[in-house]
Amino acid sequence: MRLSCLQENLSKGLAIVGRAAASRSTLPITNNVLLSTDEGRLKLSATNLEMAVSCWIGAKVEEEGATTVPAKLLTDFVATLPNDKIEIALSAKKIMTLKCRRFEARMTGVDAKDFPPIPKVEGGVSVKIDVNEFKKGIARVVFAAATDESRPVLTGINAEFDGGVLTLAAADGFRLAVYKMALAEPASQKVKAIIPSKTLSEVSRLITDGEETIGITVDSQKSQILFRLKNIELVSQLLQGSFPQYNQIIPQSHTTRSVIEVAQFLMAAKTAQIFARDGGGIVRLIMTPGGGKAPGRLSITARSEEIGDDQAELDAAVSGEESKIAFNGKYLLDVLSVLSEDQVALEVTGPSSPGVLRPVGTDNYVHVVMPMFVQW
Incomplete structure (x- = not known):
């Protein structure tokens, strides 16, 4: 095998496939990356036997061939080279030589025939x-x-x-x-x-x-x-x-629905989680409908016997009856952190039934969280 490619392209390609290489394995060759020529390009492949990633990069191929070398060794070395052309050659003794400007390294390879075959997914x-x-x-x-x-x-x-x-x-x-x-x-x-x-x-x-x-x-x-x-x-x-x-897990009805600004809800959930971490992860939510011109509100509290407590009140459009529910603070944070919409609806039936979060304005996402049973 003899070819040349750009350091930038090879470094990017190795970063792509490197995470699929096994770090600890009973099959040592899965710690390696497979380099092979493929229709005028360089193909890089790595596998941990559960997942395999292949990446093709542009190269000037002078002689076809294939070999495997330790993935981490090759990735670390190529990442430190200058952004220039790298020449790669494989000797008859399976020694791979890399040259870039005035840098040169030799790596002992393992025959490509010993590398686990990358599955071909066909049909289906x-x-x-x-x-x-x-x-x-x-x-x-x-x-x-x-x-x-x-x-x-x-x-x-x-x-x-x-x-x-x-x-x-x-x-x-x-x-x-x-x-x-x-x-x-x-x-x-x-x-x-x-x-x-x-x-x-x-x-x-x-x-x-x-x-x-x-x-x-x-x-x-x-x-x-x-x-x-x-x-x-x-x-x-x-x-x-x-x-x-x-x-069957998604509730089909609710007695209370609160619409809250996502950014404010997320901020309140973050502050509550600071105290909830030492209080069993419990974050309590109380939804209160508005009266007359007064808006409804969502109260979010968390407390730890040793540290103290935290409370936040948010304006919310609450329809239905007053309701209470407690969630694991981490679960609340996880879902609020991935929402890109401005508002989210929280639907509950009672303190012992699952709560449902739905982004307002879209109907393609639903998140159900099981409640935590607490003393009110």
Whole structure:
């Protein structure tokens, strides 16, 4: 193998695939990155056996070939080189030499034949979606996925492709987030897949401003999924199992509805969480309807026996009866932090029923939070 490419391009490419390389593994070669020539370009690939990322960069290829070298070693070295042309050559003894201006390094490689094959996702169902909408959808659900491995399906995001709509849902037993978005290219048939939350977080990171659409393919066995961007492909294993029937969890009615400014609600939730951290995470909310010309209000309190307490009052358009509910402060902060709308509606039925948050002006996102049982 003999080729040359720009330091800037190689450094960017290694940063893209490097996170997929295993840091600790029983299979040492998964700590490596695969470099191979592919139709006049340099292809970089890395895998941890659950997820694989490939990236293509421009290169002047003089001699075809492939090798693998430690991902961290190569990434760290290339990142320190000057922004100039890098010449890469592979000897018969599998020693890879890199030259850039007056810098030169040699790295011992492992035969590319020993590298785990990158899965090819063919057949199945393929769709296309606007990247900005997809990134927004990931941000609004991924934090609600479970981190506890006791129920593996809950560590994933349930993706349902149905006609021209993609629905993403995440739940961890204490909260539920559901986001619907339009597909740029509809699905030929209805299909469900549980995508690891780490995979979707990585896809979101890989999306850049220059992209317009992202291609998604779920294979016919529903065991793997492929995300295709301009010069990047990510293949991931899918989680097997049945995702809970989450529609049954979403309350269909409410006795009190409060509409609050998101920025003020977020600020009050942040200050409450400072005290709630030492008070079991409990944040209490009291919704009081207005009377006459007086606006309704939302009272947010948190207290810790050792530190003190905090209270904030916000103007709110409250319809229905006065109501109380308590949430885990972190769950409230998580959802308010991802909203870009000006206002949010909080719908409750009582202190022992789930609370529902919906952005005002859109009907494609709903967030359900289970209440905490407290002494009032």
